Amino acid sequence: MHAMQYSFTLPADYDMGVIRSRVARLGHLLDGWEGLGIKAYLLRERGVHGSPVNQYGSFYLWNTMEGMNAFLWGGAFQGPVNDFGRPRIRRWTGLAYAEGGAADSPAQFAARRRRPVPDGVELAAFMAESADAAGELAKRDEVVLAAAAVDTCAWEVVHFSLWDREPPQAEGEVYQVLHLSAPERGALPRGRQW
Incomplete structure (x- = not known):
């Protein structure tokens, strides 16, 4: 499993209805994409759900x-x-994936929490803990799915989760999910990726 994300930060007075219309018009184009586990079309609005910015982006889990x-x-x-310029694309190697307690519910929100891998930790134990945290998160009734992945260049772990209702702020940056393309979600490998 490979995780990928990019986003476009937009002006504070940007009409976010333009983004909603764009996703409504084009979001379905990846609904059958070969090799794609999920693509979540994400939106953050300045002043909504604690967001300091207007932002449009996507988070992917690739098979x-x-x-x-x-x-x-x-x-x-x-x-x-x-339309928006060339973004910086973040990519992570998969650590774990789990379907959540609300796996059959539509995803309404997403949360992304990034955490540096501290110097001096035992890598095997830290990655196992990060993978286990995704599994624990997925046990919650309101979680659609949860994943953990690592960027070994920046030494950062990302936890990404989809929710059927607004997640607590403690789970990280909160996004609205405008559309979910999930052509090969069922093929995403469950549990630890090693």
């Missing part, structure tokens, strides 16, 4: 590198680049 590369280099990604 295959080929699917991710076909999206990035096969032409589909050019649309957002043309």
Whole structure:
């Protein structure tokens, strides 16, 4: 499993209705994308759910590198680049994935929590703890799914979760989910990725 995210920070007075219309019009285009576990179309609005900014972005869990590369280099990604500019794309190696207590419910919100890997920790134990935390989060009744992944360049772990209602702020940055493409969600490997 491979995790990927990018976002576009927009002006404070940006009409976020433009983003909602865009996703309503185009979001379905990845509903059948080969190699894609999930793509969550995400929105943060300044002053809503604790967000200090207007932001539009996506979070992906990929089953295959080929699917991710076909999206990035096969032409589909050019649309957002043309409209918003070339974003910095974050990529993480999967640590764990779990379906949540609300797995059959539509995702309304997402949470992303990033955590540095401290110097001097035993890596195996830290990664096991991070993977286990995703599994524990998924046991909650309001969680649709939970994942953990690591960026070994920045030495950072990300926990990403989808919720059927607004998550507590303690879970990280809160996003509204505008659409969820999940063509190969069932194929995402469950549990620890090692």
